[in-house]
Amino acid sequence: MKNFFSRHISLRNRLILTSLALTGIPLIILVGASYSLLDTGINIGVNQPLEQGLNAALAIADKSYQENVNRISFQIVNLSYEPELRNKNRLQNTESLLKSAIRSNDLDAIELYDAEGALIHFVCKSGYEDQIPMTDRDRVIHGLQSKFDLVHRSGSENRILKAGKAIENGHGQIIGMLVGNQVFPEDYVRNLNEVQIKSQFYTEVDMLRGRYFVHLFGSFLALAFVVAVAAVIASIYLARKFTEPIGQLVQATHELAKGNMGYQLQRLSRDEIGELMNSFNRMSRDLEENRKKLIHAERIAAWQGIARRLAHEIKNPLTPIQLSIQHLRDEYNKGNQDFSETFSECTETIIQEVDGLRRMVQEFSEFARMPAPNFQETDIGSILKELVSFFATAHPAIRFTLQSTDPLPSIEADAERLRRVLINLIENATHAVMNRSIKKIRIQANYAEGDSTMYIHLEDTGYGIPRDRLERVFQPYFTTKENGTGLGLSIVDRIIQDHNGRVTAESEVGKGARFDIQLPIFQKRE
Ligand SMILES: Nc1ncnc2c1ncn2[C@@H]1O[C@H](COP(=O)(O)OP(=O)(O)O)[C@@H](O)[C@H]1O
Ligand SMILES: [Mg+2]
Known part of the structure; x- marks a missing residue:
């Protein structure tokens, strides 16, 4: 793995990955830590037994209230099926029936309306006359039209529970409306309200707490994201800035290897890498200089060789020339008969050798004269x-x-x-x-x-x-x-x-x- 990492990924990418790991890992830890910290911090002050108790109280309150509603509804529905009440023409004469219904039920008052919503009778337990307001006319009309049972509360502090029921005759026609009333005791309503308000408050606080958590953690996450993005950008920038001169150096050494002596790096930074580049430039200049010196030395050596060689080449024909001349002189001094033969032989040799010499000198001078090229x-x-x-x-x-x-x-x-x-x-x-x-x-x-x-x-x-x-x-x-x-x-x-x-x-x-x-x-x- 390590080998793969260092061999197959460029220095730049390695730097980027490393710095990302260096910022990413602590960031992830920080995010995790902040999550649990926020979570505990936000739940400080949460009293679970209290919450449970409150919920239980709410459930009991709800249940008792619902039981009241059911009972009143049941009793008023029952009443609506009394045969006396199902005859439109006899509705006026039902007061005693209603009074006896109050006595035998939990109802504290009963209202009876005709099909147009006009009140026919209002009967109640004694003492309640002033406490119970009549049902809103709108509600009565609505109840008559929709046949629905109307349950609602009214009166001071909503202490009065009202349950309505439309009355039908034998043919399914609506001929009137019964509304039962029950007056709750003062403390019952107060407790009911208390429990409801408290538990509602609690739910709200709970919701707020959740929202607060989401808000806090969300902003933290956003911050972390910004930091991460900044880290990515910074590490890419730094890695590039750091590896670019190294890339240049590598390129420069390739140039040197290719024989491009004297190659110079441009745009030197003022750090250690800049120093390295500087010394590379110096080395490259030195190499170029040495190369020139070497070439110069080689040329001189070559010329020395040429001169030695030329001297040798010139000496070669000199010997036969000298020998020929000596031979000519000896023969001439002897006064030999066939001197003319010797003469032509010897002069022929001399001419040939001198010719060779001339050719050689000419070629050499051509070779040596070579001026600078004309590009x-x-x-x-x-x-x-x-x-x-x-x-x-x-x-x-x-x-x-x-x-x-x-x-x-x-x-x-x-x-x-x-x-x-x-x-x-x-x-x-x-x-x-x-x-x-x-x-x-x-x-x-x-x-x-x-x-x-x-x-x-x-x-x-x-x-x-x-x-x-x-x-x-x-x-x-x-x-x-x-x-x-x-x-x-x-x-x-x-x-x-x-x-x-x-x-x-x-x-x-x-x-x-x-x-x-x-x-x-x-x-x-x-
Ligand atoms: N194409 C070639 N094939 C084989 N040998 C060669 C070839 N070119 C040059 N040489 C060798 O190099 C030597 C030097 O060549 P050169 O400097 O041109 O001098 P020269 O042609 O006068 O001999 C030749 O004598 C020959 O031995
Ligand atoms: Mg040749």
Whole structure:
């Protein structure tokens, strides 16, 4: 797991995840803790036995009240079925019936209305005459129309329970209305109210408590959410800020590895990473400087080698010249008959050797004179085409092929010298394939869009170069040919280097050789 974590997730994402964990975990704990804290805090002062008692009292009160309602309703309904009351014409004469109903029931008063809602009789227990108000006319009318039993309370402190019942005759017609009244004792109503109010208050407080909790915890959650979002944003920002310069450093080391010495980092921060970048820049500059020094030293060494070699090459023909002249002088002093023969032999040798010397000196001076290249926009594609067609015409036995990316960009180069490079390479290849059964020379020029480098490859099916000689073929005066100067490839190397490019050789003996050139598209200006 740990390996997976550190290997497959980028540094940046790891930083983000870590900081998220660092803020997220405590946040979750905090949210949990606050929940339980709020929960206990809010329930402080909640008295469960009291609440239960109150609920029980409410239940009892409700029940006793309902029992009263049921009893009164039952009695008034019963009364409404008295045959005397079910005859419209006899309603006026029912007063005694009503009075006896009051005596034998729990009813404290009875009202009787006709079908129009006009009061016919009002009877009550003695002493209640002033306490019981008549039922609202609206209610009576409503009761007559809807046939429903009317139960409600009225009077001072709602002490009077009223239960109504419409009276029907034998044909289901409503002919009147009975309303029974019961007066509750004062303390009964007060207790009933008390219990109801208290328990209602309690329910309200309970609800408020719930709402308060939701409110508090909700705001806490919202706060936590804001903190979490802020943490996410901050950690992404910080991780990016922190890893960006590291990414730049990594990129810079890649550049160095690619050989882009002297690569410099921009936008240095003023922290430790900035210092690191700074020392990277210093190192890179040093490397570039060292590389230049090395190249310089190499050049000097190469020139020393060339000078030594040249001295040696010049000494070689000097010996036969000296010997010839000595021979001529000896023969002349002897006064020999066949002197003229010796004379022509010796002068021929001298002329030949001097000729060779001149050729050598001329090539050397060409090689040595090489001034700084004259960079210009150069269409390398057409140079290649032209040269290939020229050599193909000159050597019809050899199969030349040219492949190149289309279009090939023009590059900044010294056209004359690049032509020299290609001629030298093609000449060598031509020499190498000349006596082989397969005679093929293939030239490729590749360029990838957006790249800063172009690649040219020359491949032949010639005799090839042994591995131990691969390094030396670029040295001046290294040749395996009878009439070779050994300067061709050293000129190639020198020109390509002057173009800030690279040339390398690969080969398999007997199969052929391959020369690879890298050329920058643009020259750096210093
Ligand atoms: N295409 C090639 N195939 C095989 N050998 C090669 C090829 N090109 C160069 N060489 C070897 O490198 C040597 C040096 O080449 P160069 O510097 O051009 O000098 P020269 O052609 O005068 O010998 C050659 O003598 C030859 O041995
Ligand atoms: Mg050559």
